[in-house]
Amino acid sequence: MGIELVEHRSAKDVRRILEALPEWFGDVDAIDNYVAAAENDDYGSLLAVAPDGVIGVALTRRHFREAAELHLIAVDPEARGTGVGRLLVERIASRLAVDGCTLLSVHTVGPSFENEPYAQTRAFYRSVGFVPLEERDGLDWPGPTLILVRPLVVQMQQDGSR
Numbered sequence: 001m002g003i004e005l006v007e008h009r010s011a012k013d014v015r016r017i018l019e020a021l022p023e024w025f026g027d028v029d030a031i032d033n034y035v036a037a038a039e040n041d042d043y044g045s046l047l048a049v050a051p052d053g054v055i056g057v058a059l060t061r062r063h064f065r066e067a068a069e070l071h072l073i074a075v076d077p078e079a080r081g082t083g084v085g086r087l088l089v090e091r092i093a094s095r096l097a098v099d100g101c102t103l104l105s106v107h108t109v110g111p112s113f114e115n116e117p118y119a120q121t122r123a124f125y126r127s128v129g130f131v132p133l134e135e136r137d138g139l140d141w142p143g144p145t146l147i148l149v150r151p152l153v154v155q156m157q158q159d160g161s162r
């Protein structure tokens with residue numbers, strides 16, 4: 001599909017993609033907070049770029065040397081389900097692993113709150129290697145937040161390089 005992954009910031013593309021996903025990002029303040037994070041050097045930013053523009057965004061935060069958080073991941077609705085999310089997660093996981101990070105976490109809406117869009121999100125996280133750790137009320141919003149984690153391992157290439 002000719003997708004390039006680029007470590008670059010783009011608040012404009014974060015806003016455009018989140019505004020196109022109202023079932024997940026219906027809250028204007030939440031979008032503003034993600035856009036602010038996209039401009040903040042405390043967060044890593046990875047973009048998936050197709051020939052006609054940015055189709056996926058991911059923000060990460062390194063809390064400790066050993067632990068990082070996937071703060072945001074979103075794919076343009078027209079490109080969802082085509083492998084872009086997996087590409088972003090795998091690049092993030094491999095870059096962090098070679099830098100000595102051993103655990104990647106992510107927060108999302110927990111299963112106790114029935115919501116089909118977030119059930120899809122949880123299925124995505126599980127299929128890219130995250131396992132559920134704990135569900136807690138009132139963490140990121142008044143309802144339940146599910147914390148998932150993925151252990152990170154350095155993948156050796158066939159030629160022995162990393």
Ligand SMILES: CC(C)(COP(=O)(O)OP(=O)(O)OC[C@H]1O[C@@H](n2cnc3c(N)ncnc32)[C@H](O)[C@@H]1OP(=O)(O)O)[C@@H](O)C(=O)NCCC(=O)NCCS
Nearest residue numbers: 024073074075080081082083084085086120121123124127
């Ligand atoms: C969640 C999201 C980032 C996933 O990116 P994506 O490009 O659509 O996902 P991929 O095509 O890479 O899917 C990877 C795997 O996840 C699983 N998956 C993806 N979407 C799924 C869905 N809707 N239902 C069930 N499983 C799903 C599939 O098993 C897929 O495996 P496959 O590679 O064997 O087909 C994207 O769909 C999105 O932006 N969703 C809306 C916003 C969101 O949920 N953001 C995160 C929480 S705030």
